[in-house]
Amino acid sequence: MSVPNQVIDQRAEEVLTQERRRFEERTPKSKALYERAEASMPFGVASSFQAGDPYPIYLTGGRGSRVHDVDGHSYIDYHNGFGSMAAGHAHPKVRAAIEKAAESGTHFAATTKTAVLLAEELKRRFGIEKVRFTNSGTEATMDAVRLARAAAGKDILLKMEGSYHGHHDAVMYSIIPSMDSGGPSERPWTVPFSRGIPAGEADFTKVVPFNDPEALEQTLREEGDQIGALIMEPIMMNIGIVMPLPGYLERVRELCTEHGVLLIFDEVKTGVTVAPGGATELFGVQPDLLCLAKSIGGGTPIGAFGGRADIMDEITKGVAALGTFNGNPLSMGAALATLTEVLTPDAYQHLAKLGTRLAGGTQEILDRHGIKAVTTDLGCKGSITFRDKPIESYRDFAEVDDSLFDAYWFWSVNRDLYQTPGKEEQWTISAQHSEADIDYTLEVFEGYCELVAP
Numbered sequence: 001m002s003v004p005n006q007v008i009d010q011r012a013e014e015v016l017t018q019e020r021r022r023f024e025e026r027t028p029k030s031k032a033l034y035e036r037a038e039a040s041m042p043f044g045v046a047s048s049f050q051a052g053d054p055y056p057i058y059l060t061g062g063r064g065s066r067v068h069d070v071d072g073h074s075y076i077d078y079h080n081g082f083g084s085m086a087a088g089h090a091h092p093k094v095r096a097a098i099e100k101a102a103e104s105g106t107h108f109a110a111t112t113k114t115a116v117l118l119a120e121e122l123k124r125r126f127g128i129e130k131v132r133f134t135n136s137g138t139e140a141t142m143d144a145v146r147l148a149r150a151a152a153g154k155d156i157l158l159k160m161e162g163s164y165h166g167h168h169d170a171v172m173y174s175i176i177p178s179m180d181s182g183g184p185s186e187r188p189w190t191v192p193f194s195r196g197i198p199a200g201e202a203d204f205t206k207v208v209p210f211n212d213p214e215a216l217e218q219t220l221r222e223e224g225d226q227i228g229a230l231i232m233e234p235i236m237m238n239i240g241i242v243m244p245l246p247g248y249l250e251r252v253r254e255l256c257t258e259h260g261v262l263l264i265f266d267e268v269k270t271g272v273t274v275a276p277g278g279a280t281e282l283f284g285v286q287p288d289l290l291c292l293a294k295s296i297g298g299g300t301p302i303g304a305f306g307g308r309a310d311i312m313d314e315i316t317k318g319v320a321a322l323g324t325f326n327g328n329p330l331s332m333g334a335a336l337a338t339l340t341e342v343l344t345p346d347a348y349q350h351l352a353k354l355g356t357r358l359a360g361g362t363q364e365i366l367d368r369h370g371i372k373a374v375t376t377d378l379g380c381k382g383s384i385t386f387r388d389k390p391i392e393s394y395r396d397f398a399e400v401d402d403s404l405f406d407a408y409w410f411w412s413v414n415r416d417l418y419q420t421p422g423k424e425e426q427w428t429i430s431a432q433h434s435e436a437d438i439d440y441t442l443e444v445f446e447g448y449c450e451l452v453a454p
């Protein structure tokens with residue numbers, strides 16, 4: 001029997017108040033460092049996504065499945081560097097590669113053999129023909145978008161409402177628009193995410209809803225002659241996890257081909273995590289270009305984009321793809337070790353087993369307590385969505401219960417689980433997590449559910 005939402009929400013509010021207080025009692029050194037950091041960095045952090053309420057937890061290090069904070073707590077890490085640490089922290093193989101690079105020089109701005117080997121490994125995993133390296137996911141999507149516009153000979157970019165592709169201007173639209181600013185659901189408006197983007201830029205980015213092939217078809221029928229590329233995550237991962245409906249990606253592929261629109265898969269989060277060859281492998285739909293970053297680098301700054309040789313070779317014909325640190329030996333070495341020595345077939349089996357244990361166990365607890373929520377299991381990646389059915393596109397996200405999520409974040413952090421704050425993220429399990437880590441996590445979750453829905 002399910003417990004009425006109002007009752008659960010009221011209990012969640014009580015848990016939130018109590019656990020916030022407890023959090024502040026447990027983390028005085030993070031608080032002090034925040035007060036100091038604020039004087040030298042906006043929000044006291046290096047990236048605004050690292051900010052926290054009432055303040056962020058400041059970490060000192062990590063090893064295996066755990067991270068440690070300035071107050072001396074050791075947490076099981078599911079945040080994992082916003083999904084960058086599928087290898088786990090300080091993995092011996094990645095450390096060895098980094099030490100080797102440190103000994104033999106970390107930067108030349110010249111291409112090394114390791115970069116060539118890494119490009120070959122990415123080609124093998126993703127079925128792509130040529131690759132270029134960058135230093136972040138943002139740079140990967142920025143370069144891929146420029147390349148696609150040039151190759152298609154058309155300037156307008158299409159993106160999905162509610163998707164995040166990094167912080168360059170072309171994609172900084174309709175990331176989390178308020179529901180009253182987004183326009184009609186089948187034809188969303190282009191809503192800027194930041195101040196400082198020239199108003200005219202919005203003319204070059206259009207927005208469509210995810211999982212809606214009819215809306216895409218109509219937009220392409222009306223404006224396809226000006227649209228050069230569609231950038232999308234094949235599984236949306238910045239509003240929880242949103243799976244593509246059966247047949248959707250195949251239809252997107254067909255429509256793009258029909259209208260001469262290049263299809264870019266942003267696999268910054270899904271690549272090498274949901275399968276060795278990312279969502280491209282999982283669904284068997286090949287984009288024209290794809291973007292990678294995060295977990296490919298084993299914790300070093302990296303990005304990559306690649307795809308069809310005829311498109312990538314436009315780079316030899318006047319399309320700029322540049323960067324002093326592209327392909328630097330430190331990231332190349334760490335990434336090659338991650339992909340060839342850490343994220344092995346055995347590691348993927350381990351991740352699949354742990355993922356099912358966590359997602360399945362979580363769902364069982366939710367059902368037993370009558371809490372309306374669904375879990376998603378993608379091996380290394382997974383999530384809880386506090387809604388009675390899965391999200392299909394951005395507008396559904398408004399129905400996700402914030403209070404249950406906020407209270408659980410504080411509950412779990414006070415019990416040594418480090419998770420991404422905010423219902424828009426998901427968990428990442430690393431190759432170094434153990435069954436004991438998962439079982440402890442389920443115990444903590446059970447305790448929370450007992451309190452909000454006894």
Ligand SMILES: Cc1ncc(COP(=O)(O)O)c(C=O)c1O
Nearest residue numbers: 136137138164165166268269293
């Ligand atoms: C899907 C997706 N694309 C691109 C990016 C940007 O990557 P980065 O933060 O490395 O610039 C992110 C970052 O979270 C992302 O989730």
